[in-house]
Amino acid sequence: MTSHDLQLGGDNQAGDVAPRVARVGFALGVIGIAAAAGLGYLTDGEDGPTHFWFAYLVGFAFILTIGMGAMFFTIIQHLVNAHWSVTVRRLAEVTMRTVPMIGLLGLPLLYPLLSHDVTIWQWADAGHHEVAADHGAAAGGALSDEALAHKLESELHHSLVEHKGGFLNTNFFIARLAGYFLIWWLLARFFFRKSVEQDTADGIEPTLRMKKFSAPSVILFALTLSFAAFDLLMSLDETWFSTIFGVYIFSGAFLSSVAWLVVMAKYLQRKGRLTEVIHDEHYHDLGKWMFAFTFFWGYIAFSQFMLIWYANIPEETHFYAWRILPAWHGWSWFLLIGHFIIPFGGLLSRHVKRNTNVLLGWAVYILCMHWIDLYWIVMPNFHRGEVDFANPFSAVEVLLAIGMFGILVGLVAKRLGGQSLVALRDPLLGKSLGFKNL
């Protein structure tokens, strides 16, 4: 049976919801980012601009990972021929389709990358800092033990950065990121177009095409996402490295995107859309994914932490060493408890996953925790190595988080109106509508 003759009940077009939400989203975005920039540049003192750009990167990574998680969600459903997810897949596809536009939001990051006034990727500015270090050493005259240790450390640091220069240099960095976004744009466009094409197709040709390309696409996805994580986030700490880091970012990306799908579905249903299409069974399964990836995130985070802690090699441990200093101590515990233990307990029950209002609460919670995770990865690099090493948390990052999220909402809403909210005539739509959890 195909889904041709399937009569879907309810309203499955975004209609007037889309432009209204888009307006609100973009307004929030513009106000949030402008206010954060104002705060950062005008009132936050000398470090304000740097603070702003670090926070900008957190916000950028936040919405990019949600988009990328949605891309993985879309591709994997075709790869494994899943049927349960057909009714919610369009929401993921729309989210995925915003990744190229999110890429445009990354362009301002060229400023801290290239400028000497503001530095967030220190390797990009290695020459500049080298002078300062030498100057400091020379001014001391005869070297004390402490100064000697400092000098040796700075020399080691310099040689490491030089070693990585073939990879971590601004030109190659920009070329790589352009490459990732080009690949993501092609993937997003292909899977979005084919899916929309299926809405009106007579046969199942578009679905078969998507299935065909899903396997190579997953490979491209895995490699590009991992290296983008290394480039954008891991290289903030230019001497640190961890082979699992790509998987770590992936786990958070997928988790947050499933949470985002719950938020989207609930919102649209409250506005009277998709009411006959998405039901408890789909929420239950989305809830299971949230639970599973809460656990998976915990597993990956634990693997990374435990192995570095246990082997205790200074070139790796400094990542965690900074994060257990008093300035970040509380945040690290908060991440462990808030990102893993609390949602693990909270999402365990079947009743929670089937009570869609409670599930919505958890989805929002998980999105917040995902932002905190990224903040915890990025922000200790601001002020690192300084005497007054501190957590700069202030209104700047809150405004940026709201602003970036507003932009994501706006971009998604803008895409929502162009087509049906559900993948019509998908060959497995009938199965998706009718399935039941055991």
Next chain:
Amino acid sequence: MADSSAITHEAVFPPALVQGKNDFHSITETVCGVLEAPKPPKSWYMIFGTAVALLGVLGAMIVYLIATGVGVWGNNQPVAWGWPIVNFVFWVGIGHAGTLISAVLFLFRQDWRTGINRFSEAMTIFAVICAGMFPAIHVGRIWVIWWVFPLPNQMSMWPNFRSPLLWDVFAVSTYFSVSLLFWYMGLVPDLATVRDRAKTKARRFWYGLFALGWNGSNRQWHRYERAYLLLAALATPLVLSVHSVVSFDFATSQLPGWHTTIFPPYFVAGAIFSGFAMVLTLSIPARKIFGLEELITMRHIDNMCKVIMATGMMVGYAYAMEFFMAWYSGNEYEGFAFINRAFGPYWWAYWIMVSCNVLSPQIFWSKKMRNNLTVVFIMSIFVNIGMWFERFVITVTSLNRDFLPSSWHYFSPTWVDVLTLLGSFGLFFTFFMLFCRYLPQVAISEVKNVLPEAHPHHEDH
């Protein structure tokens, strides 16, 4: 729709899980027929005979080892961990597919698992037995093997709780007990079926004893299904934990080539990869010998090939990340360890590993190859070889050139090493052939569940 060929259409609407003209009764007949036949097929005797002979070899090697000492193996400084640990990790890895298929695929509602889950769970249990044997005989003084367990004793002597090797004792024994429980619970309704069909007193007694008085009542099924779901949920984290803890044995150290953060998920992917390869190696001949082709169909084989391809590429991803980070980290020892792996004295082992694990599964992009049983069978053996070599590469190449160049030496196994590994296959196949002969190889009740007539709405389609 005539233009889109059957193959492409199958990509969305896969063929039925049970082929041929089968109904509830014929499935029972097919599966029970194997263990009710007066005599097993000739090939069963041949394989069983070979396996028992190899088991004898294993016994002889263990006696020789215990009587003489661990020096009969090639292990020496700096390669203090030689083949025994390689074999241990190899067998634990094989033992991974069973629980993945029975628990994780159950949670993912992958109905096709019903044809192969009994089989692979049995394989899991036997593989873990083989694995557990290696550390046990490696301790040298096997008469004090109980020291590995934290038992109160008058010497106040305790194992080192900070050592991943001890965590391994817990991880593997937990995995073993839960897998055994899961397997046995699934067997209960089928054992009752065999009991009810039994024609001799002995059969009725023994199958009846282990069927625990199962009578197939509604209430029993209700509880059974609850327990199954709970056990599946409990076993799922174990799929991750066992091989993660095994990877900690290596990764918590400071040895270049061993210490890297991706080890836990990388080991898990590799274990699933090798486990599925072993399921294929066993099921391709078994379905033919015992006439189970309509229950373990080409669709099952096709799916397993795809899982092998996916996990093989995950392993390839980990190899690539390790290599990249060895350079990126700027740590010269890490860099050396990896150059040494690929181009040092054990280059051949490294390239066997890469070609068997990453390159050769690429053949499965072609559906034609996935449907060619000869190709699939040969490939599954390749993967088994590749995964053994992976553990060899990790263990031996990292150890044989350590920080002290004066102690570098080329590790070679002794004949005892080789015969012990061969003998462990004897142990594995002895158990497995006994299982094939005396227990239902396919989960009868579960396969019946995926027949179209078991579905209340099947006539709507």
